[in-house]
Every structure is written in structure tokens, then in C-alpha cells.
Amino acid sequence: MQKKMIALAAAPLLCLQLAGCGSKNETASSAEESAMILFDDFSYANLDAMLANDWRVRTETGHPGVSGARWSADGIDFLTDSEREGNRLLRLTSSTDGSGENTNHTQFCHQRKYLEGTYAARVFFRDEPTQGPDGDQIIETFYTISPLQAPLDPDYSEMDFEYLANGGWGEESNALFATSWETFKLDPFVKENEYSVKPGSFAGWHALVLHAANNEIRYFIDGEEFAQHSEQVFPEAPMSINFNLWFTQQGLIDSDELRIYQQDVDWVFHRAGEILDTEEVMQAVEDLRAQQVSFMDTVPDWSPKLESPCGL
DSSP: OOOEEEOOOOOOGGGGGSTTOOOSOTTOOSHHHHSOEEEEOOOOSSHHHHHTTTEEEOOOOOSSSSTTOEEOGGGEEEEEOSSSTTOEEEEEEEEESSSSTTOEEEEEEEOSOBOSEEEEEEEEEOSSOSBSOSOOOEEEEEEEEOOOOSTTOTTOOEEEEEEETTOBTTBSSOEEEEEEEEEEETTTTEEEEEEEEEESOOOEEEEEEEEEETTEEEEEETTEEEEEEOGGGOOOSOBEEEEEEEEOSTTOOSOOSOEEEEEEEEEEEEEETOOOOHHHHHHHHHHHHHTTEEEEEOOOOOSSOOOOOSOO
16 A cells, blocks of 8 residues: 655644644644654655655765765665565665765755654664774764854754764764754864763664653663753754764774665654653554554744755
8 A cells, every 4th residue: 555645734833832732734633643743754765755855965065074075865775674564764875985085974854843842763773884894983873953053052952862883982882872962163173062871782773762851851762761961951943853874084994995884764753842752652653654654744844944954
């Protein structure tokens, strides 16, 4: 059966701050259809179909990652899920031979309109490259971000899940980072953030859930809370939802052989203004799939609609 693609009309701006506020679609009959939800299970035939649903691909060069690296759509593919019949996955692929000109990073982003609520994704992390020698510091992510309007901009907002398969940032081996940002400056680098680290391998499928509510940010992996961050770093500006896969400048191994790393995404979910635990998120996703819904966006745009650069 062909899955339904639902993109309901946006609710008034006031609804951004009201839990349970419905959309303008008067025919919505279920709680999922009347709430403010983004859901995408990435069941696309091609990238053009994905871009039609307010996703963007990064092409802007620059921070973070390897100096001179290329960011492009070449690293985004869709494939059949070998574990779930009829399901499809999105795959990010990034590669390097150690040089900037032959390093390819990958990032995609959704419209900037998200603030408080529940964020979740099911992702597949890898500890090793799918081709070439291992050892590069690779960053596998799911995060939200607003543009940095100026160095140390006090209204900047960012909340990150970042998996470092080969260590880095003070960790000798693999570790999962949760980082919440107040602001930063690039040159010279100055940061104001809070972060938590969960050491160990996280290779395989994981449910990542983030709560932003009541001036507190909480991070969960597979239902287990591993980070709690304060009002100091609570988001103040609407953000886009992002995934990217990139190499650190300082962490490349001494080799000119091509290395290819990959990260898979099964689905992404956001419920604005409400907090759902991991079990409730998983049930909501299953309910949407049972209704043959592959894409749903009832989260209203800000007025006017915000520019949504897919970059830093």
C-alpha cells in the first residue's frame, strides 16, 4: 500500500507555545493529527521527494570539520531496510583521504521553527569505516541549531547528540556526547555550553530522545537518561532539526587511503510543546506507521516564515 504523505496547514503562531493546540485541519480525527508533530520515516524514492517536504541539504563550506572539505547531497541515499519489511532508511555517507579537497561531509536540515517539546530519532551508529583503515575522529549526529547571528550571540540555541566512534574532544575512545549551547565564538574559539559524556561503544540502532521544557534540557538513549542541562543553556531561538556526519581536522589518521563512514536514520519525530518519554515516542511512531503515514508536519511556521540556512 502506498503510504500517505500528510502536510497539514500551519496553525497560528500562538500555537507554538500552547501544548495540545490543534492545526487548521478540521478533518483531523486522531490525537496525532491534531497535535503539533513532525514525523518522517524517510520512505523516499529519491532526494527530490525529500526536499519537497522542507528538508535542505548543506552545500555551504566551512566550520565544522576538515578545512576545505566539500558539503553536498552526494552523501545522502535511501535504501531498503533488511530488518523491517517495507521499511526504508536514509543513509549518510562521508569520506576522506586525509586531504581537504578530497574530504566529503554530509548534512541535512529541516525548516527552522522548533523550540520547546520532545525531539527523537532512531539512528544507526558505526564504530568502523565501511571502507578503508579505521581511526579517524568521525562525528555522527542528531541535533537542533539556530544561526549564529554574531560572535557570542546571546540568543543562539543548539542541542546536540554527537557520537564519536574513535574518540576525540578529550576522550581516548568512543563516547556519546550531549551538548547544550548558550553561545560561542569561532575565532578565537570561545564556548559557553554544558556537556555530558557517556563512554563506550554505541554501534548499532538507538532511540535518541531529547526533552526541552521548563527551562531544562534532558537527553535519553534507549530510554535511559544520561544528561540534564540547566536554564543557562535552554534554547531561546527557533531551531532547525539536523543530522550530519563529519571528520575533525585534528583527528585524521596519517593515511592517504580513502576511508568511508556511514550513519543510518530510520525516522525522526518532534512533538511541540509536549513531553513524551521514550516508550510514548516509540508508540506514537508505530501508530503513525500503522496508519500508513510516512510524513507528517503540523508544526506551524513562525510568522513570517524564517530563513533556514543549512550550515553552521
